[in-house]
Amino acid sequence: MIHIALHFGFIAVSLALLMNLWRLATGPTIMDRVLAIDTMVINSIALIILYGIWTQSAVYFESALLLAMFSFISTVACCRFILRGDVIE
């Protein structure tokens, strides 16, 4: 039963990633692209967690945590750069 739910989850999150890719390619403004990349990383974390359940191993949580931290830092740095023209003043 869990395997069927995992299949459903893989399909749904992969479709979500494809829709994020669409927004990343066709986003009218640069902030749309930043938002699309941020959402892509969050969906990738969901995919990693589901894959961790699939393989029944807990080694993937560290990579998920690292991805979460890097997503936050890179998005904030990108917005700072667009706002002020500089990341650290």
Next chain:
Amino acid sequence: MSIYFEVLVVVHIVVGSFFAFIGSFGLIKLPDLMSRLHGPSKATTLGLGGCLIASMIYFAGTEGRFSIQEILITFFLFITAPVTAHFIAKAHLHQHVDPHRDVPETGGKTSWSTFESCDGKRTEQLANRN
């Protein structure tokens, strides 16, 4: 693993991935950036939270250990998602929105606080508008 654990894990996986899907669907469906922010910052965060709770229940049920890493990821994302959305909205306001024409009046002496501080000075340069 008993059937109750399995049903709990399945419900959380299905609900979580469905909400992740809904968030990304809102990202491509909604008309402008300020509306598009709602999808990822609410629905996708909830979807990821559902997947993390499913993983936590699954590993508690199979291996009998309670792992703290999922809670760590959940709290980190629940703290950072509003900050990210705020930064993106602020960058959008300063890049594409005219403070004299596009935003509603505040009713006070000064404009919105992100454009103008309370003593009337401009807080941010509107340098690279397009």
